Amino acid sequence: MIASIFSPLSETFIQKALLGGSLVAIVCGVVGCxxxxxxxxxxxxALSHAMIAGVxxxxxxxxxxxxxxxHAPAMLLGSLIAAGITVGMIAFVSRVSRLKEDTVIxxxxxxxxxxxxxxxxxxRDHIHIDIVHFIMGDVLGVTDTDLWVAGTVGAAVLTVxxxxxxxxxxxxxxxxxxxxxxxxxxxxxITLTLCVSLVVVSAVSMVGVILVVGLLITxxxxxxxxxxxxxxxxxxxxxxxxTSVAGGLALAMALDSAGGGAIMCFCTAQFLAVLALAPxxxxxxxxxxxxxxxxxxxxxxxxxxxxRGKPPVAAEVVASHVHLHRGRLVRAIATMKSDGLLxxxxxxxSLTEEGFAQARRLQRAHRLWETYLARVGVPQQEIHxxxxxLEHVHEEEAVDYIDDLLGHPERDPxxxxxxxxxxxxxxGAPVPASFLREGRxxxxxxxxxxxxxAAGQRIAMAPxxxxxxxxxxxxxxxxxxxxxxATADAVMVQPDAESGxxxxxxxxxxxx
Amino acid sequence: xxxxxxxxxxxxxxLTVSYGPRPALLDVSVSIEPGTLVGVIGxxxxxxxxLIKAILxxxxxxxxxxxxxxxxxxxxxxxxxxxxxxxxxxWDYPVTVEEVAMMGRYGRIPWWSSPSAxxxxxxxxxxxxxxMGDFRKRQIGQLSGGQQQRVFMARALAQGADIxxxxxxxxxxxxxxxxxLLEVLRQARSAGRTLVVVHHDLATAAETFxxxxxLKQRMYGYGPPEAVMHEDLLTAVYEGRLRIxxxxxxxxxP
Numbered sequence: 001m002i003a004s005i006f007s008p009l010s011e012t013f014i015q016k017a018l019l020g021g022s023l024v025a026i027v028c029g030v031v032g033c034x035x036x037x038x039x040x041x042x043x044x045x046a047l048s049h050a051m052i053a054g055v056x057x058x059x060x061x062x063x064x065x066x067x068x069x070x071h072a073p074a075m076l077l078g079s080l081i082a083a084g085i086t087v088g089m090i091a092f093v094s095r096v097s098r099l100k101e102d103t104v105i106x107x108x109x110x111x112x113x114x115x116x117x118x119x120x121x122x123x124r125d126h127i128h129i130d131i132v133h134f135i136m137g138d139v140l141g142v143t144d145t146d147l148w149v150a151g152t153v154g155a156a157v158l159t160v161x162x163x164x165x166x167x168x169x170x171x172x173x174x175x176x177x178x179x180x181x182x183x184x185x186x187x188x189x190i191t192l193t194l195c196v197s198l199v200v201v202s203a204v205s206m207v208g209v210i211l212v213v214g215l216l217i218t219x220x221x222x223x224x225x226x227x228x229x230x231x232x233x234x235x236x237x238x239x240x241x242x243t244s245v246a247g248g249l250a251l252a253m254a255l256d257s258a259g260g261g262a263i264m265c266f267c268t269a270q271f272l273a274v275l276a277l278a279p280x281x282x283x284x285x286x287x288x289x290x291x292x293x294x295x296x297x298x299x300x301x302x303x304x305x306x307x308r309g310k311p312p313v314a315a316e317v318v319a320s321h322v323h324l325h326r327g328r329l330v331r332a333i334a335t336m337k338s339d340g341l342l343x344x345x346x347x348x349x350s351l352t353e354e355g356f357a358q359a360r361r362l363q364r365a366h367r368l369w370e371t372y373l374a375r376v377g378v379p380q381q382e383i384h385x386x387x388x389x390l391e392h393v394h395e396e397e398a399v400d401y402i403d404d405l406l407g408h409p410e411r412d413p414x415x416x417x418x419x420x421x422x423x424x425x426x427x428g429a430p431v432p433a434s435f436l437r438e439g440r441x442x443x444x445x446x447x448x449x450x451x452x453x454a455a456g457q458r459i460a461m462a463p464x465x466x467x468x469x470x471x472x473x474x475x476x477x478x479x480x481x482x483x484x485x486a487t488a489d490a491v492m493v494q495p496d497a498e499s500g501x502x503x504x505x506x507x508x509x510x511x512x
Numbered sequence: 513x514x515x516x517x518x519x520x521x522x523x524x525x526x527l528t529v530s531y532g533p534r535p536a537l538l539d540v541s542v543s544i545e546p547g548t549l550v551g552v553i554g555x556x557x558x559x560x561x562x563l564i565k566a567i568l569x570x571x572x573x574x575x576x577x578x579x580x581x582x583x584x585x586x587x588x589x590x591x592x593x594x595x596x597x598x599x600x601x602x603w604d605y606p607v608t609v610e611e612v613a614m615m616g617r618y619g620r621i622p623w624w625s626s627p628s629a630x631x632x633x634x635x636x637x638x639x640x641x642x643x644m645g646d647f648r649k650r651q652i653g654q655l656s657g658g659q660q661q662r663v664f665m666a667r668a669l670a671q672g673a674d675i676x677x678x679x680x681x682x683x684x685x686x687x688x689x690x691x692x693l694l695e696v697l698r699q700a701r702s703a704g705r706t707l708v709v710v711h712h713d714l715a716t717a718a719e720t721f722x723x724x725x726x727l728k729q730r731m732y733g734y735g736p737p738e739a740v741m742h743e744d745l746l747t748a749v750y751e752g753r754l755r756i757x758x759x760x761x762x763x764x765x766p
Contacts, residue, residue, distance in 0.1 A: 037602070037605055037606070098532050163623055163624070164623055166615075166618045166621065166623075167618070167623070169607070169611075169615075170615045170618050172605075173602070173605050173607060173612075173615070174594075174596055174601065174615070175570075176565060176568060176570050176594050176596060176600075177593070177594040177595075177596060177615070177667070178615070178618070179568065179569070179570055179589075180568045180570075180589075180590075180592040180593055180594040180673075180677070181589075181590055181593065181594075181615070181616065181618055181619035181671055181673075182589035182590035182619030182620075183618060183619060224606065227606050228606050228607075228608060228651035229606055229607065229608060229611065230605075230606050230607060232606075233606050
């Protein structure tokens with residue numbers, strides 16, 4: 001069984017096809033990476049078509065001048081000259097006309113290709129070139145000359161690309177800066193075009209004019225979906241090129257089809273598979289990413305309902321608070337568990353320390369917004385619903401701003417405790433005394449003399465007076481300093497760690 | 513390194529550049545002293561980016577000369593560093609933060625050898641200066657706008673060039689990044705570098721730069737902000753498209 005699969009490998013023409021195809025595919029893959037990142041795929045197409053004129057001219061020249069038939073080096077040189085003329089014309093016309101480059105490429109390569117077709121057909125008695133062979137290629141009929149050409153071209157091109165990799169990378173990424181940094185960008189561009197021409201010329205006899213562009217860009221594009229570095233992309237593109245040739249030849253054997261076509265079919269299928277499955281840039285990955293995304297609002301509503309429900313809270317209770325399709329809720333809870341915000345026990349959900357802190361921040365935002373809405377005169381029955389929307393505006397700066405505007409209130413309109421500004425108070429840096437709640441202890445860092453407090457003094461906060469408008473700081477000797485909002489803001493203190501009281505005690509908070 | 517104060521860092525004389533029949537720059541002459549932070553202002557399509565690219569020697573000049581420390585620009589390779597406009601960069605290019613910063617060193621690394629330990633040290637330092645050291649292995653498309661801009665700044669610093677040319681570095685970055693970038697620019701100026709920055713925001717131009725170039729194809733003014741942010745000049749260049757200029761120009765006057 002196995003022997004029958006590998007038996008075609010003993011055929012010389014298959015060995016040659018595999019060797020020649022792989023040589024070409026490796027170089028095509030590597031050069032193709034630069035073609036893809038430079039967006040010059042169309043130019044590759046143009047070069048391959050322009051070749052026919054060069055091949056015809058080279059053939060004719062050797063035949064008429066030296067009487068030699070199908071002189072390979074002359075045809076190769078002719079192809080390069082034709083490619084050079086095409087590129088030169090494209091560059092010239094794009095510069096002197098107002099046409100965009102893609103149009104100019106289209107004009108020039110069709111013109112040169114047509115000239116080649118006319119040349120070959122006019123001199124059909126002298127030139128024995130099979131145009132169909134030229135267009136379709138014949139990977140199963142690879143000759144020794146083809147192998148030599150592919151090997152030499154491949155070695156030369158790979159050497160140049162390896163030695164000057166940095167110059168190619170920089171010029172293709174940011175030509176202006178590359179030139180400023182001292183890279184001869186124009187020379188690098190010409191070298192790249194020459195490399196592409198050489199590779200195309202060496203590949204045409206195997207896969208044909210039409211498919212050579214595919215071999216140039218498809219493996220490179222496949223690698224592009226998997227890599228974030230150009231050097232790795234080149235390596236992977238070479239690998240995909242070889243697998244395309246091997247897989248394509250196997251396909252051609254199995255179906256008894258044209259070799260070039262089978263190679264490109266396999267190559268394209270390979271690309272589509274990677275497009276679907278690539279871990280970061282693939283379709284499946286994108287779909288999964290979108291599926292696992294939790295809208296910020298849902299995330300916050302879940303945290304809020306767990307905090308309010310005195311954890312542990314059964315998932316059903318959360319579901320009754322957030323009106324949502326059950327499946328999405330389960331996924332959201334799963335993601336929040338893996339993010340370390342929730343813990344699920346048999347009796348229900350509870351918050352981790354991180355989840356608790358986040359939930360308290362939201363609760364603070366919600367209750368401050370309610371206080372604000374009550375203060376600006378929003379009717380009692382609308383306050384809660386409006387605050388539910390506004391609590392999602394909880395950037396530290398915005399919340400701190402309303403907190404200050406409202407005079408650091410301790411209770412919301414329903415009489416519930418507003419959590420203190422623990423982000424700042426427990427943040428480790430000095431804060432204004434106005435941030436401190438009853439029971440907090442702190443050391444004065446700086447204070448205006450009029451307050452009667454001095455740097456280094458220890459204070460403990462007593463209950464506020466005048467409906468929360470006067471702060472009372474007790475010194476260690478039992479005397480009191482009375483501060484209004486403005487002076488309390490001016491006194492900077494260093495709060496003691498862990499000296500405070502936590503208004504909303506959370507029995508379910510678990511250290512991770 | 514010649515940083516003789518008497519030789520201008522950048523000397524542009526009678527520079528004219530055109531794209532097809534449209535003139536992009538007409539007879540622009542300016543002489544920029546070493547160690548100055550210069551802002552280039554002017555309306556859209558006024559040739560600001562073209563001026564930068566002409567100083568870099570990247571666009572073909574119809575006539576005129578550009579001299580870098582007294583030498584023709586063609587011979588000043590590597591003494592200039594460029595930070596491109598955000599829109600001009602292919603953010604899908606498979607390249608990491610560290611590689612982009614290393615590109616600044618490419619002009620100095622001989623083609624036969626790899627980046628040296630010294631090159632790596634300089635790249636690391638440059639990334640630390642712009643506070644991007646933690647993102648070395650990230651592909652550049654996965655950064656925020658401000659972070660992307662800082663990576664390109666690091667590349668310019670790593671190059672160690674005497675002259676830095678920046679095309680709209682503050683476009684599309686948040687206020688914190690703008691302050692941080694500006695701090696880096698000022699440090700570079702203190703270190704004796706010359707910086708030319710294309711700038712869009714007239715409101716902040718006066719306080720940001722030592723000198724301003726006011727451009728609309730022709731050179732309308734070059735000098736200290738209070739001299740350039742002159743109502744008549746701004747009206748001539750912007751054709752009264754924004755009425756608040758009147759107010760701005762007055763505020764800029766001491």
